[in-house]
Amino acid sequence: MDIHFTPEELAFRSEVRAFLEQNLPADIAEKVRLGRRLSKEDHQRWQKILNKQGWYAVNWPVEYGGTGWSVVQKHIFDEECAAAGAPRLVAFGVNMVAPVIIKFGTQAQKDYYLPRILRSEDWWCQGYSEPGAGSDLASLKTRAERDGDHYVVNGQKTWTTLGQHANRIFCLVRTDPSAKKQEGISFLLIDMDTPGITVRPIITLDGEHEVNEVFFDNVRVPVENLVGEENKGWTCAKYLLTHERTGQAGIGLSKAALAHLKDIAGAETVAGRPLIDDPLFRARIAEVEMRLMAVEMSTLRILAATRDGGVPGAESSLLKIQGSEIRQAISGLMRKALGPNALPFLEPELEPEFDGEPLYRDYSASPASQYFNLRKLSIYGGSNEIQKNIIAKQVLEL
Amino acid sequence: MNFELNEEQQMLADTVERLVRNTYGFEQREAFYQSPQGYSPEFWRQLSELGITSVPIATDYEGFGGTGVENMLVMKELGRGLCLEPYLHSQVYAAGLIQQLGSVEQRQKILPSVASGEQLLAVADEEAGTHFHPEASECTAVPCERGWRLSGHKRVVIGGELAHTILVTARMSDGDGVSLFLLDPAAEGVSRTGYPCIDGPRACDLELSDVYVEADALIGPAGKAGPALAYQRGRALAAQCAEALGSMEEAFRLTLEYLKTRQQFGSPIGRFQALQHRMAEMRGELELARSMTILAACVADDPDSSERSRRLAAAKFVVARASELIAEQSIQLHGGIGMTWEYSLAHHAKRLVMLTHQFGDDDFHLGQYSALLEIPRQASRQVA
Ligand SMILES: Cc1cc2nc3c(=O)[nH]c(=O)nc-3n(C[C@H](O)[C@H](O)[C@H](O)COP(=O)(O)OP(=O)(O)OC[C@H]3O[C@@H](n4cnc5c(N)ncnc54)[C@H](O)[C@@H]3O)c2cc1C
Numbered sequence: 001m002d003i004h005f006t007p008e009e010l011a012f013r014s015e016v017r018a019f020l021e022q023n024l025p026a027d028i029a030e031k032v033r034l035g036r037r038l039s040k041e042d043h044q045r046w047q048k049i050l051n052k053q054g055w056y057a058v059n060w061p062v063e064y065g066g067t068g069w070s071v072v073q074k075h076i077f078d079e080e081c082a083a084a085g086a087p088r089l090v091a092f093g094v095n096m097v098a099p100v101i102i103k104f105g106t107q108a109q110k111d112y113y114l115p116r117i118l119r120s121e122d123w124w125c126q127g128y129s130e131p132g133a134g135s136d137l138a139s140l141k142t143r144a145e146r147d148g149d150h151y152v153v154n155g156q157k158t159w160t161t162l163g164q165h166a167n168r169i170f171c172l173v174r175t176d177p178s179a180k181k182q183e184g185i186s187f188l189l190i191d192m193d194t195p196g197i198t199v200r201p202i203i204t205l206d207g208e209h210e211v212n213e214v215f216f217d218n219v220r221v222p223v224e225n226l227v228g229e230e231n232k233g234w235t236c237a238k239y240l241l242t243h244e245r246t247g248q249a250g251i252g253l254s255k256a257a258l259a260h261l262k263d264i265a266g267a268e269t270v271a272g273r274p275l276i277d278d279p280l281f282r283a284r285i286a287e288v289e290m291r292l293m294a295v296e297m298s299t300l301r302i303l304a305a306t307r308d309g310g311v312p313g314a315e316s317s318l319l320k321i322q323g324s325e326i327r328q329a330i331s332g333l334m335r336k337a338l339g340p341n342a343l344p345f346l347e348p349e350l351e352p353e354f355d356g357e358p359l360y361r362d363y364s365a366s367p368a369s370q371y372f373n374l375r376k377l378s379i380y381g382g383s384n385e386i387q388k389n390i391i392a393k394q395v396l397e398l
Numbered sequence: 399m400n401f402e403l404n405e406e407q408q409m410l411a412d413t414v415e416r417l418v419r420n421t422y423g424f425e426q427r428e429a430f431y432q433s434p435q436g437y438s439p440e441f442w443r444q445l446s447e448l449g450i451t452s453v454p455i456a457t458d459y460e461g462f463g464g465t466g467v468e469n470m471l472v473m474k475e476l477g478r479g480l481c482l483e484p485y486l487h488s489q490v491y492a493a494g495l496i497q498q499l500g501s502v503e504q505r506q507k508i509l510p511s512v513a514s515g516e517q518l519l520a521v522a523d524e525e526a527g528t529h530f531h532p533e534a535s536e537c538t539a540v541p542c543e544r545g546w547r548l549s550g551h552k553r554v555v556i557g558g559e560l561a562h563t564i565l566v567t568a569r570m571s572d573g574d575g576v577s578l579f580l581l582d583p584a585a586e587g588v589s590r591t592g593y594p595c596i597d598g599p600r601a602c603d604l605e606l607s608d609v610y611v612e613a614d615a616l617i618g619p620a621g622k623a624g625p626a627l628a629y630q631r632g633r634a635l636a637a638q639c640a641e642a643l644g645s646m647e648e649a650f651r652l653t654l655e656y657l658k659t660r661q662q663f664g665s666p667i668g669r670f671q672a673l674q675h676r677m678a679e680m681r682g683e684l685e686l687a688r689s690m691t692i693l694a695a696c697v698a699d700d701p702d703s704s705e706r707s708r709r710l711a712a713a714k715f716v717v718a719r720a721s722e723l724i725a726e727q728s729i730q731l732h733g734g735i736g737m738t739w740e741y742s743l744a745h746h747a748k749r750l751v752m753l754t755h756q757f758g759d760d761d762f763h764l765g766q767y768s769a770l771l772e773i774p775r776q777a778s779r780q781v782a
Contacts, residue, residue, distance in 0.1 A: 134733050136662040159734045204737050205744035206596075211734075271531035280761050332722075335751075339529040340554045342755050345596035359591065359603060360526070360553065368596045372748060375729045375737055383733065385672055 003297070005072070013076050020084040023049050029085030031352060033260065035366025037208065038087055039352040040123070040165040046087050047094075047120045057094055057118060059243070064102055064110070065118050071303040075251070082252030083259070090162060093117045093124035097170045099243050100187065100236045104228035113189070127157040127171035127190070127214060128237070135386050137172070138181040138234065142216060144173035144188060146223070151175070151188065153196075153219040159380070163199050163212035167192050176231050187233035189225040196220075204376075206369040207347055241382060242316050249323030250377075251296045257330045258289060264337045264363055275337055284336075288329050295322045314394035317387035324377035324384065331374045334367040342368040401692065403471075410464075411471040413448055417441075418479035424742040427598075430482055435560065436600035437482040445483070446515025454490050454637075456497055459509035466633065466698030470640040470691060477644030480745055482599045484518060484557025486641060491634040492519035492565050498626045499578060499618030508563065508580075520561035522552035522581075522604055523627065530758045532631075533624045535576050537568040537606065545612045548579060552604035556756070558583070559592035559602040566606070567623065575621040585609050597752035598745065629702050632710045635757040636694035639717040642753050643691045646684055646724045649746040653677070653728040656735075673731060680724050687720035704770045711758075711766040718760040721750035 005013070028042050050056040058074055060066025069077065082088075089095065098117050101109050116122045133140040142155025153173055163169065169190050176184030192199070196219040202211045228236050262285065265276040275281055302315045335342045341364050349358055349365035358365060378384040392398045403411065421441050430438040445451050453468050455461025462468070469490055476485055493512050496505060496519075511517035523532035537550025548568050558564055564581045583590060587609035592602040618626060654677065657668030667673055694713035700706045725747035729736035736743055754760065 129734070132661075134662060135667075136664075139662075203739040205739055205748060207739065268529065269527035270529040271534035272527050272536075275529070280765060284761070335755075336759060336761070338755075339759070340524045340755055341526070341529075343554050343556075343595040343597075343601060343752060345594045359593065368752070371751075372596075372737075372744075375726065376734075378730055379733055379737070383730070385670075385730075388672065 005076075009072055009076060012073055013080060016077055016080040017084075019053060019055075020080060020086065023053070024084050024086050025049075028087060032085040032087055034362055035370050036350055036354060037352050040162075042352060043087055043090055044120045044123075047089070051118050051120070056089075057098065059095055060098060060102065060114075064114055071306075072300065075300060075303070078252035079255060080252075082256040085256070088253060090123075092126050092161070092166075092170075093122060093168075095243060096126060096240050097124050097189070100170070100227060100240050103239060104187075104236050106224070108224065109189070109227065122168050123162075123166045125160050125163040125166035125169045125192075125214075127160060127169045129159045130156060131158050135383055137237070138185065140172055140174060140185065142171065142173045143177070144175050144186060144221070146175075147220075149223050150220045151223060151226070153188070153190065153216045153221055155216050157214040157216075158211075159202070160199075160212045160214050161210060163192075163214055164201065164209065169214065170227075172233055172237055175233075179231060182234040184231055185233040185237070186230050187227040187236040188221055189227060190219065190221050194219050194221065204373065206373045207345070208369075208373065210373075242313065249295070249299050249319040250327055251292070251299055251323065254292050254295075254323070254327050254330055257327065257334070258285075258292060260363070261285060261330055261334050261337065264334060264367070267361065267363070268337055268339070268341070270339070281333075281337070284333055288326060288333065291329075292326050295319075295326055298322065314390055317382075317390045318395075320381065321378075321384050321387050327377055328371075328374055331367070331371040335371040338364055338367055345369070403467075407467060407471060410450075410453070410468060411475065414450060414472050414475040415478075417444060417448065417450075418475045418481065422479035422481055424480075424745075427480055427482070427742075427745075431594070431598055436594060437484075437560070441481070442483050442515055445485075451485075451489055451515035452513035455493055455509055455513040459497075459505055459513060461509065461513040466636050466695035469633075469637040469698070470695035473637045473640035474644035474647075474691075477641035477749070478648045480598065480645065480648075480742065480749055484520065484560065484599065486634060486637055487521060487557045488512065488519045488561065490637045491630055492521045494630040494633050495521065495565055495578065495623075495626060496617060498630060499623060501614075501617075504580070504614070504617060517562045518557060518560050520555050520558040520564045522555040522558060522564050522566045524553050524555075525551060526553060530762050532567050532627050533576050535567040535569055537566065539568040539570050539577055539579065541570070542610070545610055545615065546579065548581070548606045548609045548611060550606050552606070554595070554601050555604055556595070556599060556601045558604060559590060559600050564604070565617070566604075567627070570620060575624050576627070577620050578617045578623040578627070579611050580615045580617060581606075581609070581611060585611070595752065597748040625702070628707075631757050632707065633698045635710060635714045636691075636698035638753060638757055639687070639691040639694050639713050642717050642721045642750060643687055645746050645749050645753075646687060646721060649724055649728045649743060649750065650680060650684055652743050652746070653680075653731050656732055660733075667731075676727055676731065680727055683720040683723055687717045690716040708767055708770050711763040711770070714758060715760050715763040715767065718754040718763070721753060722760075725750040 028046055031038055047056055057066045062068040094117055101113055128137060130140050144151040144153045169192055171188045171190055172185050173188050174184050175186040196217040198215040200213045201209045203209055266274055268275040270278055299319050341360055346359055346365045348354055449462055450472060452461045453464040453472055457463035496508055512519055528534050539546045539548050564583050566579045566581045567576050569576050587607045589605045590602045592600055594600050658666050660667045690713040694710055697706050697709050728743055729747050738744060
């Protein structure tokens with residue numbers, strides 16, 4: 001047993017760091033550091049840079065254009081990216097639908113969709129949740145009826161993240177209403193340009209347009225867009241969710257956020273003295289840092305124990321809970337560090353195009369907004385309560 | 399001890415409750431927020447007609463002469479309605495400072511029009527580096543012929559954009575304590591930058607460049623405003639606890655209702671024991687917060703003492719912790735819906751969290767309390 005990185009791993013870290021220094025656009029890193037919103041173009045610019053290097057599809061098998069990296073390498077890569085201020089990758093295409101297509105898709109689907117994802121030609125969104133089907137996802141009602149060589153889709157999806165940018169959506173739809181809940185569901189790939197699809201924004205409490213409602217009114221989808229077998233979509237859905245959760249521990253992001261928190265605590269002053277010198281606040285930072293250390297070690301340990309590409313089973317639920325709670329705790333301290341300076345709601349300063357003078361400091365506009373936005377971490381991808389149910393059932397066998 | 403309201407107090411509570419319910423529905427509130435003023439002048443007029451704006455002001459100055467208890471009753475309902483008007487900062491805090499520090503002439507000149515709701519006040523006591531410590535102000539007041547010249551930058555003056563008169567902290571020279579001045583925001587050299595706060599009410603930054611104020615703009619003795627600021631912040635935080643309480647009660651009510659109606663896995667989610675226990679915990683914290691709000695209201699107007707300071711710090715500490723818990727958990731228990739702008743719950747959550755960013759957060763009050771902690775002799779001997 002040895003928790004130190006090997007010389008190869010250290011060399012890999014230097015390689016990643018050098019790459020980021022040379023290739024990560026400074027304007028994008030600046031927006032990320034200051035918690036500004038990113039445009040679609042910002043995301044795509046960065047994806048293309050990564051793809052050119054062959055480092056975009058980190059989790060794919062090598063034969064499809066993946067990296068073949070070990071769990072430790074992926075961890076190092078994530079950590080370096082976050083530390084450098086690289087944007088968090090929008091997972092829906094590269095890290096959600098792609099693994100499903102690779103595992104369950106036809107050759108034609110692989111040949112068509114995977115290269116388009118690699119080249120950032122497609123922007124995917126996730127059509128799982130519905131107004132009546134959140135935690136109880138399997139109760140979804142969006143209906144797909146076979147009509148010749150098409151499915152006709154009717155229903156509504158909701159909370160569709162960044163659906164306003166997407167040209168494709170992967171959906172769970174009900175193909176057999178008479179079967180048991182989980183058994184009549186299929187996994188469909190749908191072109192957002194198909195007639196009958198309407199996207200409506202949902203504005204979140206921080207004033208952001210990040211999620212949407214998507215309505216389907218007699219939308220005709222070719223049958224070859226079915227992934228896996230008809231009525232076996234739940235298998236794909238679950239496979240994808242474990243991938244989603246594993247990515248959500250977000251250790252690299254927490255570390256970067258913690259570093260930013262220390263910067264803020266160093267810059268803010270309380271009665272003329274740096275906040276970082278206040279023993280109580282310092283202790284609060286120390287506490288999350290120690291916990292983060294424990295979560296990081298646990299993530300590495302649990303991921304290292306898995307064979308099939310770093311996708312653990314029910315343990316991913318443990319990591320999701322711990323990881324999301326740490327990130328939320330750091331975001332709470334960040335807001336707190338600003339004291340009264342966290343109050344102003346300066347939306348223009350959060351926009352991707354903002355290049356004016358900040359009202360106060362460049363870092364002060366986003367912490368409160370971010371704190372409220374990150375409430376989502378314990379809700380989506382299966383809420384933390386649902387993760388605890390999974391642990392109780394599958395790990396503890398209660 | 400008596401925890402009952404008298405008849406007059408009950409009437410006051412009912413009046414405000416009814417007014418808020420009838421005029422401050424969530425959609426109306428959104429319209430007030432989106433309007434250029436960012437609040438409802440009409441609602442303010444109604445508060446004034448019913449005499450509510452005069453509640454915290456002394457009877458000598460055409461006020462109602464209410465105590466911390468009356469302030470609590472008003473603020474609780476304003477909190478329940480997520481009201482955007484600067485009642486706390488103008489009627490309680492700023493007016494309290496004038497009442498405590500002002501000369502008879504200053505009080506007579508200003509307070510009656512504040513009581514009637516015609517004149518709005520604000521307090522500019524936070525700067526980039528003060529962070530809940532107004533006594534650390536770095537704004538300067540330089541004596542000049544027949545007055546002073548003020549310079550510096552004030553941050554997040556709540557209600558400052560609307561205020562007709564702003565109370566500004568500044569110091570005359572290094573080593574000296576802080577002084578308080580009346581400022582006409584239209585004076586030459588003052589610039590105001592307004593913005594909404596993330597929980598709704600509007601505030602502003604104030605840039606003061608060599609602003610001339612007359613000799614009688616000084617409130618109270620030069621360099622000695624510190625204790626009054628601390629005392630009045632205590633009164634304000636007591637009222638603020640009540641605002642939080644009203645908002646917590648509403649967030650809790652909405653969440654409880656939601657747990658009974660939202661169906662997942664074939665039953666209302668309130669059937670899940672994990673959520674039942676969470677609600678039970680929140681209910682417990684809410685109860686503690688209610689008790690501490692009452693305690694704070696009852697001691698807010700007591701003469702200054704360490705006992706009063708301890709109790710007020712404890713109240714804000716307990717209420718701030720409960721506010722954060724209830725804000726975070728009500729969102730969590732609602733799932734995605736709890737995060738949407740369209741639903742009042744999210745705005746309660748924001749208000750509850752951001753109230754901790756005014757008049758000191760839990761850590762600040764933990765520090766205040768620790769500093770005043772009573773140590774029995776025996777314990778200090780053991781330590782030694
Ligand atoms: C910002 C954001 C982005 C999202 N993006 C997407 C997206 O791109 N695509 C997509 O398909 N979905 C997305 N979602 C939806 C997300 O997956 C759901 O919000 C989530 O599954 C919870 O469902 P719900 O909101 O309906 O809450 P509900 O399921 O109604 O849950 C309400 C509360 O009840 C609890 N609860 C429910 N069942 C149980 C139980 N059995 N035991 C104990 N507690 C329980 C929950 O934990 C929660 O606290 C997003 C959500 C958010 C907030």
